[in-house]
Amino acid sequence: MTERDGRAGAEPEPDIDDVIEDLEALEELVDRPEERERVREAMQTARRADRRRVVGRIRDAFDLRDAGEAAVGAFLFGIPMVVEGGTTEIGLAIAGSPVAVALTGAIGLVFVLGILHAARFEAVEADLLAGVVPRRLIGILAVSGGMAVGLMTLWRRVDWSQPEVAAAQCLVTAVVMGVGASLGDVLPE
Known part of the structure; x- marks a missing residue:
């Protein structure tokens, strides 16, 4: 042996x-x-x-395995956001201000891009949709956004009879889940 x-x-x-x-x-x-x-x-x-690098190297394509890693990261980071009342309070506070909603989304996007940039995702040219948009970025945003909306709705943390407020509450959760998803995707195995 x-x-x-x-x-x-x-x-x-x-x-x-x-x-x-x-x-x-x-x-x-x-x-x-x-x-x-x-x-x-x-x-x-x-x-x-x-x-060993703290942040892993990114492969050429965002595949099912990457989506799974992103989902695990999003879930681990997002669960506290889903179960805590502060998330719904923040969403309620920013819902009436398009500027606050846009800034919240922009902050989340900057965090995700920063984490992916540390893993040099921009060097992967084969992973672009329409030759412009990184598939990895879209995948991470879709996983974190979908999981935020899904869990917040499933666990009745949002009331969709007030769509502005519900969307803002889901956005707050999605920002944190996006950070978790990008870390889950790029951290070494």
Whole structure:
């Protein structure tokens, strides 16, 4: 059995430690100081490459797995917003002001974009709708917005007989869920 995966006879997948071991062995074999220095530089690069990032790398496409990760993040961040009374109070307070509603939505969008920017989502060109809008951004906003409206309605936290107020209350929840959804999508596994 192998140490890494526990399967008998299975060859373990090489990792960065294997690369560093090979480079250390190579360092012993080279005889010129400039060659030894190049090997040491390669070892330093390998060690830096092994550092885990707090924010993960984004794959080319926003798929079902990404949507699931976003849903988990949105749920974890959003549950306190759904069950606390402050959310409905804030929604009621901003419902009469289109400026306050727009600013609330803009703040949420800026937070989501900031988190995605930290993961370099803008570098993924294959993930654009109509060549302009990032599919990942749309997916995260749809997951968080849909979950906010769905849970707030299902658990009767909003009264749709007053659609302005209900929409504002759902927006407040969706802002927090958007932050959770974007973090859920980009954090490493």
